[in-house]
Each structure stands twice: as structure tokens, then as C-alpha cells.
Amino acid sequence: MGSRRAAASPTASAPARKPAIMPLPDxxxxxxxxxxxxxxxxxxxxDGLYDVExxxxxRKPFPFQLMSSDDPxxxxxxxxxxxxxxTVDDAYVIRDIVxxxxxxxxxxxxxxxxxxxxxxxxxIARGWTAMVKDRLRGAASCTHLMEMLVPMAxxxxxxxxxxxxxxxxxxxxxxxxxxxxxxxAYGRDREVVKMLWPRHAAGRPDGDGPPEGTRTTx
Numbered sequence: 001m002g003s004r005r006a007a008a009s010p011t012a013s014a015p016a017r018k019p020a021i022m023p024l025p026d027x028x029x030x031x032x033x034x035x036x037x038x039x040x041x042x043x044x045x046x047d048g049l050y051d052v053e054x055x056x057x058x059r060k061p062f063p064f065q066l067m068s069s070d071d072p073x074x075x076x077x078x079x080x081x082x083x084x085x086x087t088v089d090d091a092y093v094i095r096d097i098v099x100x101x102x103x104x105x106x107x108x109x110x111x112x113x114x115x116x117x118x119x120x121x122x123x124i125a126r127g128w129t130a131m132v133k134d135r136l137r138g139a140a141s142c143t144h145l146m147e148m149l150v151p152m153a154x155x156x157x158x159x160x161x162x163x164x165x166x167x168x169x170x171x172x173x174x175x176x177x178x179x180x181x182x183x184x185a186y187g188r189d190r191e192v193v194k195m196l197w198p199r200h201a202a203g204r205p206d207g208d209g210p211p212e213g214t215r216t217t218x
Contacts, residue, residue, distance in 0.1 A: 033062075034060055036056065036059075038056050039054070040054045041053050041155070042159025044159075045087075049087055049088065050159065052086040052087075054151075055081070056080060058081075059079060060076075061076065067105070068105055079105060081101070081102040082099070082100070082142075082144055083102070084098075084152065085098050085099070086152055086156065088160075090160070092123050092125060093123045093124075094119050094124070096120060099116050099145055109142060113142075115136065115140060115145075116141065118135050124153045129150050132150060176196075176197045176200055188201055
């Protein structure tokens with residue numbers, strides 16, 4: 001599993017942030033009590049498949065007493081350090097999945113990594129979140145590994161579709177059904193839907209959808 005550390009470490013120094021256009025308001029007086037970092041990346045493999053890797057690290061800025069140990073966990077040491085690698089194909093079917101738990105509150109937690117293999121053969125598509133929770137909820141798996149799998153799906157979609165950015169996309173009925181009302185920007189009463197699928201836009205009674213096969217590079 002040494003190769004999994006090819007993923008960027010979430011504890012590495014990050015590039016200096018550019019000034020935010022709309023920054024958050026100044027916070028009230030406060031102190032840090034917990035730090036969770038999640039890093040996810042998608043890789044295009046030479047064999048035509050894709051790897052989606054995720055790492056979750058939890059730390060506390062003060063010594064923390066674990067029930068599994070007589071000695072407190074030192075400040076800044078990982079309470080959780082979890083890894084997952086999904087291997088998927090062009091159809092978003094999971095070809096392989098491996099996980100590792102380098103730091104856990106209980107030694108027994110490390111045995112949960114193999115429980116993710118029930119997802120091999122499943123497809124990242126609508127209903128992914130419900131399917132993952134159904135297969136891995138409760139004592140069936142590790143809660144944190146299960147939670148990581150939810151955003152890994154969108155990380156896969158963003159990565160794979162990003163390689164196809166210069167390819168005209170079929171924006172017909174299937175795509176419309178997938179995207180409309182799937183998030184704020186794709187609400188049927190908003191400008192994106194009015195531009196891409198005008199016949200589906202709210203208040204437009206002139207048909208069921210755009211002509212099948214309409215293409216766009218947007």
C-alpha cells in the first residue's frame with residue numbers, strides 16, 4: 001500500500017491563498033478544537049482506467065485521551081488517518097477498491113477496510129449515496145470510510161468528465177434528466193437550464209425537451 005502515498009498529503013504546506021472575492025465575515029473570538037482535512041484526487045491510468053484516491057486525517061491541537069490507550073494521544077497526532085482508492089472505468093463502474101487505516105482510535109477499526117469490497121462492480125450514478133449507506137451503514141463498515149465514499153463519486157465525475165471538456169457533449173433528454181434540479185445552478189427556473197434546455201425551463205410549456213442530439217461545448 002506504499003503507493004497510495006503518491007496522493008498529495010493534506011498536511012503539506014498549501015499554496016498561499018489568493019484573497020477571496022467574497023470572504024467570510026470576521027469570526028468571533030475562538031480557539032481551534034479539531035482539524036479534519038480531506039484530500040481527493042482523480043488520476044488517469046495508462047491502461048485506460050481511473051484511480052480516485054481519498055485521504056481523511058483528523059487531529060486535535062491538544063492531548064486527547066483515547067479509551068483504547070492509557071496514554072493521551074499527543075497534540076497534533078492523527079486520530080484518524082484513512083485512505084481509499086477506487087479504480088473505475090469510462091462507464092464509472094468500480095473495478096477495484098482498496099483502503100487502509102493508518103491511524104484509528106481502536107486497533108479493531110483497521111479490519112474494516114475489506115468491507116468496502118462489496119462495492120466492486122457497482123456503478124457511480126444517481127442513487128450512489130443511498131446505495132453506499134445501505135451496504136455499509138452501522139456495524140457493516142467504518143463510518144468514516146463510508147462517508148468518504150460519497151464525495152469520491154463527484155471527484156470521479158469531475159476528473160473523468162474534465163478530460164472530455166473539449167469534446168462536444170450530447171445534451172439531449174438523458175442529460176437533461178440527469179442534471180435538471182440536481183443542484184442550485186441546474187434548477188429548472190434558473191438561467192443555466194434556460195440556456196441548455198429551454199423547453200424544460202420553468203414557465204415554458206412549448207414541449208418536453210430540446211431536440212434529441214442537440215450538442216454544445218459548454
